[in-house]
Amino acid sequence: MPGSHNKAQLPANPTLKEINWYKKxxxxxxxxxxxxxxxxxVSESEGILDHGFDNAVKRLIDPRNWNLDLLGGHVTEMGEIVCEQKPRIALHQSFTDRGFELWAYPYAKDVTVDQFIKDNRFMxxxxWDPHSMKNLIRFNQLHKFIGFYFERGDKADKALILHAHKVAHKIITFLQRxxxxxxxDGVTIKDFYQLCEKDSRACSDEIDIAKVMLGEQINKE
Structure with a gap:
């Protein structure tokens, strides 16, 4: 491997741009x-709080779509919407066959809703349109990527996984505010990572025991 590769270093708490540079x-x-x-x-999801284009997160926080009667809201003379309360939502983190996803569900009375509803006095x-408001972020195939990392990944792969976790946490914190x-609720990226790490270690231990049974020397750091 060329010497320039050996000099490459990943800074502490790197940005996605720095992780990509290091990977290269x-x-x-x-x-x-x-x-x-x-x-x-991950980059696309990281930018949803900053970019001007429409997305599910911005639809959730748009007070023009809030039920002002339920939330004690009104429109000021300046056209500003002011509410005594903020709409309730439930957030669910999930690993699907598509990857990691963060879902949102609104409440009608005290029950979460997962279907299209319009102009309901209890909502x-x-x-609420699940097709455009439910799925807030998706990290494509992150579950397979985490598995790949434990098989033959490198430092950049791990940094990308950790960064994905930080992005998800940042968006959740924003929504909580x-x-x-x-x-x-649900399974966080950290939860899934640690589960894979545990399985990876278990697999490694099984291999070591097999080597002992075959009379081979175990060499662990």
Whole structure:
């Protein structure tokens, strides 16, 4: 491997741009397709709080779609919407066959809703459309990428996984500030990572025992 690769270092608490740069340095100047797919979806989710384009998170926090009667709200003379309360939502973190996803569910009375509803006096949003408001973020194939990391990944792969966790946490924290998040559950990226890590160690231990049975020497750091 060229000497320039050996000099590449990953800074503490790196940005996604820095992680991508490091990955290129240790991978002959290229981003592997699998890594690039995951990194791109993480980047897209990271930008939803800053970019101007429409997305599910911005639809949730748009007070123009809030039920002002239920939330004690009104429109000021300046056209500003002011509410005594914020709409309630439940957040669920999940690993599906598509990857890691963060879902939102509104409340009608004290029950979460997962279907299209419009102009319901018990709903704290004027319109709830699961197709455009439920799935807040998705990190494509992150579950497979985490598994890949424990098989033959590198330092950049781990940094990308940790960064994905930070992005998800940042968005959840933002929603907790902007809305009334009543419930937060599911499987976090950290949970899934630690589960895979445990399975990886168990597999390694099984291999070591097999080697002992075959009379081989175990060499662990």
């Amino acid at each position: 340095q240790i991978n002959w100047g290229e981003l592997p397709p699998f890594y690039h797919m995951v990194a791109s979806s 704290e949003f004027k319109v 902007e809305l009334n998040v009543v419930k937060l």
